[in-house]
Amino acid sequence: MNKVLSREVSTVRLSFEGGESPSNPVANDNAVERLTQAINSNATAAEALLSKISMMRENAVSQETMEAYLNKLLAAGPDKRLPFWARSKRLARFSRRARMASLRRTLDLTTPAPEAEEETVERKLGRRRRALVALLRSISTEEGLDSKEPVIVTIENRARLASKESNEDMKSRMPEGLETPNYDIVATSKHNGQTIEIRRYKPFSVCAVNMNKPRPDAAKETDNKVRVPEISGASSFGALAGYLFGKNDQSTAMKMTTPVFTSPIEQGDKQMEFVLPSSYWDDDSLGTAPKPLSGSGVSLQQRVSQDRAVLMFGGYASKKEVAKRKRELMAALKKDKQWKAEEDEATTAQYNDPFTVPWRRLNEVSIKVVPK
Template sequence: MEKIRRDQMKNLLVGLIVFWGVAMNAFAIEEPTFEVVKRYPQFEIRKYQAYLVAEVIVPGPAEKAGNTAFEYLGGYIFGKNKGSKKIEMTAPVSQTPVPIKIAMTAPVSQTATDDGYLVQFAMPREFTMDTLPEPNNPKVKLREMPAKTYAVITYSGTWSQSLYEEKLSLLKKSVGEAGLKMEGEPIFSRYNAPFSLPFLRRNEIWISLIL
């Protein structure tokens, strides 16, 4: 009887964890606007409209860059800005290795480093560059990402570097086999909170296409 009760409690606990994971992932949060141009077995081509980001460059390794960046970007959207305005969280949180070539839009400036990662939070569509509050921390920059077309692979699971590299390799191979040309560094995009269950996560890798 005691074993049955323990099993029932275990199943209830697992059920609650799954429920909250599903509930968290079910709440639709805003993300940049895109159109799916074409779907392939392993990836799809998306045409993104321009969108705004808050970004910061942080040191590696890749698996710690997101946590390090959250100190700055999380602080910014939670009110560490001119006017102490809170900004709704959107998706995805994107991460790109640097140095990279970044197209600047006035009055935003960006300084590349010898190594590290550029981490970005997408900003809500209600804002423009003129209405986004200025960050208190000079390391946090605001920028408009230009409209662009990407090859995108979507997968669930952990945020480990090994899984990322496996999926990146598959994406590059599939894009090449489709006769498409890539440019620039890959963008690792995450759509879920760190405490979400790995099998419920939506992870993506974007690579810009030359059309």
């Protein structure tokens, strides 16, 4: 840890160990100045802000206090009223306010409003708080950024290009060390500059829960508490996480896998699916997997070998974006000379956690196919 960061961490520690009240945390320290430095390519400043947030957690500071800290940082920084000329990216190299405007645009790009949910001020603030922390993490660890311009401008550009990388770039976003279903690529094709893969999946197993049914009363005992309850599918995620991490008949915690699937089922409903560890991927071994607790609504299912057409994309897998990608995939299959869709509904796969910034996210839509 360098001297600047060490001094900042020491200041944070003293503020809590020494009894200073963090009722107005932004006013009590130089957080806004640190944020200004961070978006101007100062990784140490980003680390200092992240260290302060971590220190608040370690000292059992209330969730409300941490949220207030981030809310005030947003209000005093990117969400502060800025002059119209600050919109110019060209000025970001010279102007603090132009860099803040770039940060604001990046937050706007990375915090899309969820579909089918009533927007509220608190939901919007919650998304912006998470996005700000994710951006600080990115600044503190990012390598290979253009040193000729402020880091926030480079990040804004990456956010805008999140969905346009090649398949190879997309696959590099897959989290390391997590099991994922095995497949062979049996064919590829191009459609409007995008690569469509025909994958032959090998059998695997999932735990699944209906996303359209309300969670039962027993969910309090069977589900894991979700840190971000307002995100889409949070209750279903909590149900599957509860099962996977030990709330099952064997009290066995299993390793996390990737991706999280959203698949169509009967009567227009959808289900969320976690991939089970590979030790439960065949018929015999699935029978030895821990059983879901009664009332959890979780079921264990096996996926047989099948061919699927897959289109990868970055950014967020919003309802609107998924519908767009499905249309693109179906259009590509209609022109394909070897493969055709066997079904109309698409399955969505999301490989990254909700706190991953858009330009590092990997998503897929896939449709079952058969030879023509």
